[in-house]
Amino acid sequence: DTEVTQTPKHLVMGMTNKKSLKCEQHMGHRAMYWYKQKAKKPPELMFVYSYEKLSINESVPSRFSPECPNSSLLNLHLHALQPEDSALYLCASSPLEVRRMAGELFFGEGSRLTVL
Amino acid sequence: GQNIDQPTEMTATEGAIVQINCTYQTSGFNGLFWYQQHAGEAPTFLSYNVLDGLEEKGRFSSFLSRSKGYSYLLLKELQMKDSASYLCAVRRSGYSTLTFGKGTMLLVSP
Numbered sequence: 001d002t003e004v005t006q007t008p009k010h011l012v013m014g015m016t017n018k019k020s021l022k023c024e025q026h027m028g029h030r031a032m033y034w035y036k037q038k039a040k041k042p043p044e045l046m047f048v049y050s051y052e053k054l055s056i057n058e059s060v061p062s063r064f065s066p067e068c069p070n071s072s073l074l075n076l077h078l079h080a081l082q083p084e085d086s087a088l089y090l091c092a093s094s095p096l097e098v099r100r101m102a103g104e105l106f107f108g109e110g111s112r113l114t115v116l
Numbered sequence: 117g118q119n120i121d122q123p124t125e126m127t128a129t130e131g132a133i134v135q136i137n138c139t140y141q142t143s144g145f146n147g148l149f150w151y152q153q154h155a156g157e158a159p160t161f162l163s164y165n166v167l168d169g170l171e172e173k174g175r176f177s178s179f180l181s182r183s184k185g186y187s188y189l190l191l192k193e194l195q196m197k198d199s200a201s202y203l204c205a206v207r208r209s210g211y212s213t214l215t216f217g218k219g220t221m222l223l224v225s226p
């Protein structure tokens with residue numbers, strides 16, 4: 001299994017809603033990531049979890065709240081978002097062990113979020 | 117910080133060869149990656165270089181010169197399905213994360 005699965009694929013929410021994006025991988029990767037991608041822009045890193053612990057938060061507003069319940073799952077909880085938060089949210093995973101290919105990111109297909 | 121530059125757009129003809137360049141400036145280099153991204157889809161891994169030289173993988177090759185902060189992705193025997201955005205990404209030492217360049221949109225025409 002070399003897939004990263006994200007749900008939902010599409011989400012429309014109002015600014016007062018609370019919703020969650022989910023990500024799952026069964027490749028045994030111990031690093032998981034959330035990236036945000038606006039149209040015609042590169043992916044921008046939001047959060048990194050290493051061994052289920054938050055290791056990097058790229059100064060993301062608190063209306064985005066990540067959670068890593070176990071080594072296979074990564075969630076992104078959304079609350080009180082703004083229209084400018086509309087984007088494609090990509091989950092990725094990678095192995096952490098030291099070997100030549102370490103660091104290759106495997107991306108999910110993304111969750112396309114629209115905030116009204 | 118990091119600075120990654122690549123051309124915004126390129127066009128080429130089916131069957132031709134195209135080279136997409138990427139220059140980077142980073143403190144503590146630990147690998148350069150190329151990803152392909154079709155519109156509306158997730159990026160997919162193409163290649164990885166951490167040592168100087170050429171890595172060949174079928175129709176795709178990637179080259180790295182660490183002293184020049186320079187890489188290129190070479191696509192041979194272009195096909196229509198190669199029309200996509202090509203992202204250059206750099207990893208820094210001590211970090212597992214990648215920082216992406218703005219991407220090069222390649223349009224392959226008949």
